[in-house]
Amino acid sequence: MLFSNLIGKNNLKAQILALYNGNRVPHALLFNGNEGSGAFQLALSLTQLLLCSSPLKTDSCGACSSCLKVQKMMHPDLHFSFPIQLSQTNKITTSDDLLEGFIEMVLESPFFSRELWAEKMGNTNKQGIIGTKESQQIIKKLSLKSYEGGAKILLMWLPEEMKQQGANKLLKLIEEPPEKTHFIFVSEKKEQLLPTIQSRLQTIDVPDFSELEINQYLIENQNVSTEQVEVASSISFGNMSKAIQYLNNENNHDVYLSLFINWMRLCYTRNIADTIDWVDTTSKEGKEQIKGLLLYTLEMFRKCILGHYSVEIKGMSKEQASFLKKFSPFVNHKNIVQFSEVINDAHFHMERNANPKILMLDVSILFFRLLKTDKK
Ligand SMILES: [Zn+2]
Secondary structure: OOHHHOOOOHHHHHHHHHHHHOOOOOOEEEEEOOOOOOHHHHHHHHHHHHHOOOOOOOOOOOOOHHHHHHHOOOOOOEEEEOOEOOEOOOOEOOHHHHHHHHHHHHHHOOOOOHHHHHHHHOOOOOOOEEOHHHHHHHHHHHHOOOOOOOOEEEEEEOHHHEOHHHHHHHHHHHHOOOOOEEEEEEEOOHHHOOHHHHOOOEEEEOOOOOHHHHHHHHHHHOOOOHHHHHHHHHHHOOOHHHHHHHHHOHHHHHHHHHHHHHHHHHHHHOOHHHHHHHHHHHHOOOHHHHHHHHHHHHHHHHHHHHOOOOOOOOOOOHHHHHHHHHHHHHOOOOOHHHHHHHHHHHHHHHHOOOOHHHHHHHHHHHHHHHOOOOOO
16 A cells, blocks of 8 residues: 555655654554544555565555565565454454455455444454454564564554453553564544553544545546435545445445435325324434435435436336436425525534434425425
């Protein structure tokens, strides 16, 4: 991974390069940033630079044998550690037991997530941990000589999942690492790190991506329409993993599509009792889902105005298509501004912890009225 592969973050890149060029890269460093912020990529880029045999002033060379090995995540002096779902039956006790799957996930998309990893490990309800065995393994690995004569690096994803006992074993090593040994940690919630660990690390805070950066990245890297990119970047709130997951998961579109159609059917027929039921059920889906639905609705309204509501909506049933055909004239130049205001307003309040039930009922009732607007 080259620094130049990662979009934005120019100040941070400059800060890291200054450390490197000044020979001041700390031996224990923490990159802390929300999911999908690119913190792991920054850590990998630094790793590649530290191991590169012909580094440039601004990046690793990307071509030497060390760089090539890091790019495949198969450098003998680069060790990975991450939370795992321990299993006695499958003999899974350390990261190494699941290394192949982890590498596969990261290489597939550098914007992975806890959720994706849990799914890959086979159980989305079980949390991974970094256990005591893992610490023993790390100590063993780092006590060996460097295979290639250069730096030795331990890259740990989500050190906040380390338990006290395991962490205690690492304290001394983190404090006084062997020569040319680096600990690079990547966390999402540094406040959950054990204080004994956190106090030994120098922290670099990685900010979220801007909507513009997400837009640009998706346009360059994902083969999707600009409309889809817009929805994905607006519902992602700076989380690149979420934007990509949304685009990759057609089920998401289906979920929003059927939620949207049910909702509009209720608003169109002004069925208050069923609307209340719908609001009850939908508000249980959680804040993120509702925010996503609001933005999806905005996007669908825009499509109604442009007259291509049915374009590029995969998996729509005949019944749904015919509803949309009937429905679309009711969103028009007379009410679109108010519709947008209502949705944007609702989104704003959802962000600030409004009660989803009250909010969605209010929005629905406003929709009842707006849909009555004479279209002529
Ligand atoms: Zn290189």
